[in-house]
Amino acid sequence: MERGSNQVGPRKDDEMKHELEGYLRSGQHTHVEEGNDPEPPADDDLRVGPGGPVPPPGGAREQARAAEDTESLRLELARHLERTVFPADRQTVLDTLQAHHAPDPVLDAARGLPDGSSYANVTELVDAIERGPSQAQ
Template sequence: MQRGSDRMSVHRDDEMKHELQGLLRSGHPTRSEEWNDPEPAAEDDPDVMYGPVTPGRGPTYLEALRLELARNLTRGSFPAGPRELTRTLRRGNAPDALVEGLDRLPHKARYDSVQELAVALTESGRSGSQGA
């Protein structure tokens, strides 16, 4: 039953639901330009891309590293060793911190996926920080 106290019409309400549908399904903005987003993110908004926001729940180092590697490497980059991956990352103008992490890996190692590479980088980072 309509009481008539709604600020918007039924049609505008449906239009707004349609605009937000991509955001609600994916959990992150779906527009390529922020000004075109129905609800642009504020700087102090919690990072909800990694699931429910709870105390202490953020992306782990492994998840963040894997995401950054996946942004810079393709499936065609694998299988490969650290030297080939370093060249690929440098050609793609990857962040220096990401490229420098490959220097700690054994030169004869081969990686078949981003996941394997991220795990190896995470483990080499732990052993490097414990030895320092």
């Protein structure tokens, strides 16, 4: 029987087949040492299904999207506003954002801030933007 480029003989082939048989049948890891098994996913890892990321349970896709948008706005504002600006009013925020060439969506959101209010930090700015001008403090 011609074995071609196989480096092992028929006896070693059968031995290797026997060693892998349990693994192939079980579909699980057969290593005794814990270090050889893959690490299980953490609780805060993003779950991914066949079609992409899995939305949070309970159909809260819209809430997750809103939270993501809020966090994105917070990061953009923090990136374009230095701490020395605060406390700041609406016009100071707009002037600083324009001076730092903030993107248009961030400027548009800041234009929705109510007049006459002062903001101590970016979190207060985002909260005021989410409330809108009709619910100003």
